[in-house]
Amino acid sequence: MQKIINNPADAALESLQGFEFAFRRLLRVSYNPNFVWRRDAPVAGKVSIISGSGSGHEPLNIGYVGPGMLDAACPGAVFTSPTPDQYLAAIRAIYGGAGALFVVKNFGGGVLNTEVALELAREEGYNVASVLIHDDVSIDQSDNRRGMGAAILVEKIAGAAAEAGRPLDEVVTLAQRTSSQARSMAVALSSCTSPYVGHPTFNLPSDQMEVGVGIHGEPGRYRTALVSANQIVDILMEPIVRDLALQADERVLVLVSGLGGTPRQELFIVFRHIYDLLQQRSIIVERQLVGNYITSLDMAGCMVTLLRLDPELTSLWDAPVHTPALHW
Amino acid sequence: MQKIINNPADAALESLQGFEFAFRRLLRVSYNPNFVWRRDAPVAGKVSIISGSGSGHEPLNIGYVGPGMLDAACPGAVFTSPTPDQYLAAIRAIYGGAGALFVVKNFGGGVLNTEVALELAREEGYNVASVLIHDDVSIDQSDNRRGMGAAILVEKIAGAAAEAGRPLDEVVTLAQRTSSQARSMAVALSSCTSPYVGHPTFNLPSDQMEVGVGIHGEPGRYRTALVSANQIVDILMEPIVRDLALQADERVLVLVSGLGGTPRQELFIVFRHIYDLLQQRSIIVERQLVGNYITSLDMAGCMVTLLRLDPELTSLWDAPVHTPALHW
């Protein structure tokens, strides 16, 4: 297994420890149960934003903890949603008294665990709400869509609103608006290798690609011949633009995330064609992020996320943020 | 070939175009000859800092252009040093009248092309100096060491000194001090695939690794059995710490860079053990960078760079920087 790890069972924990050493001045890390939290939490009177996901998607989610974004993030085992006790310990540590929003990616495990966590938190008297992320247009049934890159955008925008002192109901509304205005789709050019498995989850001949993958090393909706960068972008963009019903003169944020094994050089080739395509339709690329923001271990491939912007969302996006992975 | 590109010959150019679309508000891009420059250049009275490297090492070097770091960077073809005319066009565009420093990584091609560029620039009356980066301790002959991760540190520190208005001779001295206090070494767990070649440059069985690689997909100094993350770190750190002759109570900056195909999870496992090792020797990790900062396309593996810090270097490191890849 071509991995820089000590042993599979410890990979997620040791990585978290290294992360703690690196970002000590910004964050705190609690172990057993594991969660990462803002150094200055709880921030009294501020709505708290909490998220979680399996490990292996770095920088998601622990890389988005800090002023202007998340108050806490719970990392699970590799590709495994964190457990309710992690969320519960996190909320106890960071609750600022003004309510808390859980950002939940629509994956069976993610939803089930957060549901339990929300029930337990309510029993303990916390005022909690949640927003569901379900932006993956590769899934036809729109009620079963996976949560993907939109998570980052919702966390940033909700985080900015909370930082600005907005009350819980407004933060929830903004988070839901953001979630409903975002669509994603991803393509894989290789499988990833989970440390638990030790070999690639699936075998993909070098002239093939998997279209419509998630971020857990699953195969996609279908396998087809590997095509050029521009054609890949066409395949990803068509359902996104259609589903968002984007019109001329609208403004969007474009997120192009590598899945972990794809070099930045290729991500910018992807972004170039997205930009061209949108320009042809007179859609304005108002903001963008190009890099490894939501990954699937060492998978080669990329995810494209579009968010329809309005002035309020843009200004919340632009608000200062100080996290390991987003910083401005 | 499992790459998201349109065709090999255009990959570097199209990626540069995408980069331009993404960072328009911060940078300008000139084509033919190709270079990237600060939006506000030339900055009158400021020493100019210029660097260059082949494409495929992103974010190096174009990702380090901006206030507080580089005035211009010249990207070459994939893994190919940029040509003298690129440097010459860049210096004409950004020269602020206070002299210019070229940061040159010690690679045959890099040095030869910059030498020609420096000669041509002098002929045109520019006051130019250069600093050589040669931090790769995997090479025994210390006069033939490759330039690796130290380039980023020198560019940041020289950039901060220039931004602070320091004159050329002081900037050169600081750059040389930084270069002389940094050591690097890298390991590869896979080859990379250059678009020109279309298949991995070398074949590495999954239970082997290449120790002492550069950033151009070359094989390393030797091939050996793949060992655990901690043992890999031991192999990389031993010559670095020995060559720097680090003593207890000294302070260092640690850069852990993925080579492009290694997930962040593993980079933090690497950082964790570096931190532990240094702590055991009472060496203080004063600053760190963990991520993809200098890469070799999609190669799996990592580079470790240590810089001995002193208060002046630390404060220059901490000075504000606004580039696509470093921002604080």
Place this chain on the structure above:
Amino acid sequence: MSQDITLAQFRRWLSLFAEQVQEQVDLLTELDAAIGDADHGANMQRGMRKVQERLQDPTATGGDIGSLFRSIAMTLISTVGGAAGPLFGAFFLRAAKDVDGTDAVSLEQLAAMFRSGLEGVQQRGKAQIEEKTMIDALQPAVEALEAAVAEGLDAAAALDRALEAARRGMLHTAELQASKGRASYLGPRSIGHQDPGATSAFYLIQSAAAALGRQAQAEES
């Protein structure tokens, strides 16, 4: 008159379940790699190790069946993660609801516990039968158990019926297209692969049959 099933047998059930899952970790991983994210083996193993630890320490699991189940439920919920953690947790949490303070149950009570457990899974996961989930092993087993009890079979025979029903349900998942859980994202590509969660649910029933049925009689004969 059927024999009561004792707390010791319940403890043995859980211990057997934990063993069996751990023996089959690689299979569970491979099944999940085909249509999921390849973590079901690791998730269950992590949980089962913790279950075994807890079983070593009788004070931690309480002196009655209700406390035992609740403690196991919380262990599963806080260590397994993924979809399986809250679902197996819901099974034991619900199955515990009428057996607080009890240290032995009749076969009828056992069937009622299983029914409650199944309802817990259904409520938490909102899946029906034929959606290619653990429900496809659990529900036929519970129904078979109830039918056997109605027929007046003893624990061994009744649990054997449940075991066979669970096995058929598990194997049948291979023919289904998933509409719940991670495999549903694959659409028609999920057909032809056995569901990992249905497989670990089968082990749950298989170990129940061994510990609560035949095994119990073997010990007594």
Place this chain on the structure above:
Amino acid sequence: MSQDITLAQFRRWLSLFAEQVQEQVDLLTELDAAIGDADHGANMQRGMRKVQERLQDPTATGGDIGSLFRSIAMTLISTVGGAAGPLFGAFFLRAAKDVDGTDAVSLEQLAAMFRSGLEGVQQRGKAQIEEKTMIDALQPAVEALEAAVAEGLDAAAALDRALEAARRGMLHTAELQASKGRASYLGPRSIGHQDPGATSAFYLIQSAAAALGRQAQAEES
């Protein structure tokens, strides 16, 4: 009395060199992949395409050998990149130094041009013979050419000697451990592989032999 070598022949040399390199791009890439960074083929191809473009346009390359060489040198320097660009550039820049305004040279002058070119490469790259670089093909070729001229051979025979010396030098690089250039980082692992730059330098001499030696006579006979 030896025949003069004309500007047309020099143009033909460069054109043949460009063709030959482009035919061998894959070989150059593979050689560089083994001990370098796999870009020598692409670098030379990019440069040679530009050389061909320039040769199409006679005004761009000037009406004398000196201007032609200077123009080719600048083209190589600004398009090849890597180590090979400045080095081949230095060859032509230096070889141009005594032939400004000239449109034909004697064989003696040609040998002197080659010597100057070699010196240009040596000064720029600071490599000696036996360091496993293009010098290992160029220097033996220049020495053989000078010796042949001293012996009084004609252009065809003299350039054939140079060609054979370049070929031997190129093949010999396989036995050497690199101490200059990127291959030097490999230490002893560079042994056993032919140097890519020595290979393209061999093509330079081979095309010279074809265009400036035999070919010239063939045209005249």
